[in-house]
Amino acid sequence: MSDIRAVKDALRRQHIETPSWAYGNSGTRFKVFPQRGVPRTPQEKIDDAAQVHKYTGVAPSVALHIPWDAVDDYAALAEYARERGVRIGAINSNVFQDEDYMLGSVTNPDPRVRRKALDHLLECVDIMDATGSRDLKLWFSDGTNYPGQDDIRARQDRLAEALSAVYERLGDDQRFLLEYKLFEPAFYVTDVPDWGTAYAHCVRLGPKAQVVVDTGHHAPGTNIEFIVAFLLREGRLGGFDFNSRFYADDDLMVGAADPFQLFRIMHEVVRAGGHEPEAGVAFMLDQCHNIEPKIQGQIRSVMNVQEATAKALLVDADALRKAQQDGDVLAANAVLMDAYNTDVRPLLAELREEMGLDPDPIAAYLRSGYLEKVVAERRGGTAAGWGA
Numbered sequence: 001m002s003d004i005r006a007v008k009d010a011l012r013r014q015h016i017e018t019p020s021w022a023y024g025n026s027g028t029r030f031k032v033f034p035q036r037g038v039p040r041t042p043q044e045k046i047d048d049a050a051q052v053h054k055y056t057g058v059a060p061s062v063a064l065h066i067p068w069d070a071v072d073d074y075a076a077l078a079e080y081a082r083e084r085g086v087r088i089g090a091i092n093s094n095v096f097q098d099e100d101y102m103l104g105s106v107t108n109p110d111p112r113v114r115r116k117a118l119d120h121l122l123e124c125v126d127i128m129d130a131t132g133s134r135d136l137k138l139w140f141s142d143g144t145n146y147p148g149q150d151d152i153r154a155r156q157d158r159l160a161e162a163l164s165a166v167y168e169r170l171g172d173d174q175r176f177l178l179e180y181k182l183f184e185p186a187f188y189v190t191d192v193p194d195w196g197t198a199y200a201h202c203v204r205l206g207p208k209a210q211v212v213v214d215t216g217h218h219a220p221g222t223n224i225e226f227i228v229a230f231l232l233r234e235g236r237l238g239g240f241d242f243n244s245r246f247y248a249d250d251d252l253m254v255g256a257a258d259p260f261q262l263f264r265i266m267h268e269v270v271r272a273g274g275h276e277p278e279a280g281v282a283f284m285l286d287q288c289h290n291i292e293p294k295i296q297g298q299i300r301s302v303m304n305v306q307e308a309t310a311k312a313l314l315v316d317a318d319a320l321r322k323a324q325q326d327g328d329v330l331a332a333n334a335v336l337m338d339a340y341n342t343d344v345r346p347l348l349a350e351l352r353e354e355m356g357l358d359p360d361p362i363a364a365y366l367r368s369g370y371l372e373k374v375v376a377e378r379r380g381g382t383a384a385g386w387g388a
């Protein structure tokens with residue numbers, strides 16, 4: 001797609017969802033460095049998410065993590081978000097922080113714990129009904145640490161049973177997104193360690209079961225764009241949890257560690273039309289800003305996704321196809337590299353102006369004085385829940 005008008009239109013339509021937990025204090029298991037002005041309530045997290053949307057124009061939804069963002073009235077929370085120009089996006093379940101889950105949640109050998117975990121997942125669907133959310137994101141920390149600790153096959157059976165019960169409960173316009181992760185916190189077996197396992201469970205259930213690719217959840221060197229291409233081809237890519245990693249699940253800003261990988265991923269997305277909203281691919285951020293300012297970090301991350309998408313949209317698809325057909329290895333590679341090496345920042349600045357936004361979202365945000373205002377107003381912000 002090299003018609004600039006069409007590229008801009010596509011960028012205007014691409015929405016990037018920010019996570020509520022990115023706005024709270026976070027850290028590693030060694031230390032959480034608290035920041036001033038962080039939100040104390042889910043409502044204040046929504047206020048911060050609304051800032052990211054205000055300056056980027058393409059981040060109109062915020063994901064919740066339950067129970068980190070527990071409130072009494074979710075319909076009222078959704079209304080609160082709407083009044084601030086955003087909406088509630090994916091509901092992330094949390095079956096990893098109760099003492100009961102030491103040996104697993106939905107794969108736990110104890111049926112009582114499995115029931116408790118399933119009840120939480122079903123409650124998350126109730127919340128989706130109240131917020132109008134489409135997606136339930138399922139990540140299980142379940143697994144074992146030692147060979148022989150539990151029966152690998154039985155755990156798969158228990159997982160399948162829980163997923164099936166959740167699937168049955170989904171409404172017509174709802175889906176679940178099953179997230180895989182290579183390891184951590186389990187260090188020997190992880191029950192959903194890779195895309196193949198997630199995919200197989202989803203295929204058994206039906207189209208409302210989709211795989212979510214968290215870019216930080218693979219072994220080093222994994223070809224993530226291949227996974228993306230495969231899942232898109234099978235109609236099973238429900239979305240992304242974007243972040244960057246240098247080592248393991250680092251949750252750094254997307255596009256910071258390896259912008260070329262992000263471009264390669266977005267190239268496969270664009271190649272399959274997955275950037276169009278109708279394709280149903282959710283572009284979500286899953287990050288923690290442990291040492292950098294949080295709202296600003298989210299704005300930067302949204303811009304990084306946009307830049308990678310813009311470059312992918314600039315790939316000359318006809319020239320690429322021709323070079324591939326001709327078996328011209330270097331010409332084909334050059335087509336991709338030309339797009340990747342294009343400076344798309346002027347194009348995005350222009351697009352923002354056309355959208356009535358400041359061409360430089362970070363400068364505009366910093367000028368607004370929002371951070372100073374919330375630092376003065378908010379005392380004793382909460383932890384994100386994660387790493388705290």
Ligand code: LRH
Nearest residue numbers: 092139214241249286386
């Ligand atoms: C697990 C994970 C998952 C959780 C989030 C906080 O590592 O990626 O998506 O919900 O982190």
Ligand code: MN
Nearest residue numbers: 179214241286
């Ligand atoms: Mn994730």
Ligand code: MN
Nearest residue numbers: 214216217249
């Ligand atoms: Mn993760």
